[in-house]
Amino acid sequence: MTPIFFNQQYPTLVDICARWQLVYDANATFELRFESDTLSLHKRDEPKLDGIVVDFVTGAVAHRRKFGGGRGQSIAKAVGLKQGVTPSVVDGTAGLGRDAFVLASLGCTVTMVERHPVVAALLEDGLRRAYQDAEIGDWMRERMRLFHGSSLEALSKLALEVDVVYLDPMYPHRDKSALVKKEMRVFQSLVGADLDADGLLAPAMALASKRVVVKRPDYAEDLAGVKPSMIIETKKNRFDVYIKSAMKS
Numbered sequence: 485m486t487p488i489f490f491n492q493q494y495p496t497l498v499d500i501c502a503r504w505q506l507v508y509d510a511n512a513t514f515e516l517r518f519e520s521d522t523l524s525l526h527k528r529d530e531p532k533l534d535g536i537v538v539d540f541v542t543g544a545v546a547h548r549r550k551f552g553g554g555r556g557q558s559i560a561k562a563v564g565l566k567q568g569v570t571p572s573v574v575d576g577t578a579g580l581g582r583d584a585f586v587l588a589s590l591g592c593t594v595t596m597v598e599r600h601p602v603v604a605a606l607l608e609d610g611l612r613r614a615y616q617d618a619e620i621g622d623w624m625r626e627r628m629r630l631f632h633g634s635s636l637e638a639l640s641k642l643a644l645e646v647d648v649v650y651l652d653p654m655y656p657h658r659d660k661s662a663l664v665k666k667e668m669r670v671f672q673s674l675v676g677a678d679l680d681a682d683g684l685l686a687p688a689m690a691l692a693s694k695r696v697v698v699k700r701p702d703y704a705e706d707l708a709g710v711k712p713s714m715i716i717e718t719k720k721n722r723f724d725v726y727i728k729s730a731m732k733s
């Protein structure tokens with residue numbers, strides 16, 4: 485049971501919180517609101533920060549879909565997207581679904597796994613609105629779905645044939661005063677660092693038929709101390725790619 489503050493007079497919020505087993509706590513750090521058909525998360529001691537919402541229709545990710553570089557993007561190269569090859573993906577650390585959405589908008593079917601109930605609630609709300617959208621709804625319903633649970637167990641239980649497992653666990657921040665985007669500050673303080681992430685590599689390798697891709701900050705060590713087969717570097721991050729056939733030889 486996760487403590488949360490919300491307006492108990494508002495039936496939609498009561499329903500959402502019940503569905504995700506979020507319990508009302510008058511002193512909770514975080515608040516969920518439902519306004520303009522959108523669920524948002526707020527940090528109560530930082531009222532000036534914008535709430536977090538998952539918006540695939542009009543938000544920054546929608547802009548990236550239209551103008552963001554298509555299959556030339558590093559993430560697309562990392563999962564092995566190329567002409568005639570559109571892998572199926574399990575995103576084992578879905579978060580706000582941004583990376584999953586980029587991959588889905590490029591044609592991949594993406595099963596997202598998210599363990600934090602508040603994050604899963606925001607994600608489900610974003611999916612609900614996207615599924616109803618006239619422009620992207622059809623392919624969103626076909627390509628993106630959410631599974632609530634921990635990938636530490638779920639990856640070995642999912643009855644799926646999948647080409648790629650994608651992982652982007654929250655890494656402890658090197659410098660707390662670093663210019664983390666305001667919205668991300670709220671998200672980071674909700675989720676914290678995923679200190680058990682090393683345990684994800686083995687089940688991910690067992691599930692993926694082609695490769696496992698791990699997104700890391702440039703200063704992070706290799707996941708589970710295992711050297712990747714290939715590294716694709718971006719400005720602040722890198723994608724460590726573990727290619728199945730390369731790992732066997």
Ligand SMILES: C[S@@+](CC[C@H](N)C(=O)[O-])C[C@H]1O[C@@H](n2cnc3c(N)ncnc32)[C@H](O)[C@@H]1O
Pocket residue numbers: 576577578579580581582583584597598599600603633634635636652653654655675678681684
């Ligand atoms: C850095 S965020 C991922 C951001 C995501 N790639 C995006 O584009 O929005 C990491 C997320 O993974 C989730 N997570 C970490 N370990 C997990 C696990 N074992 N199973 C499921 N979710 C996990 C965390 O709750 C958090 O929401």
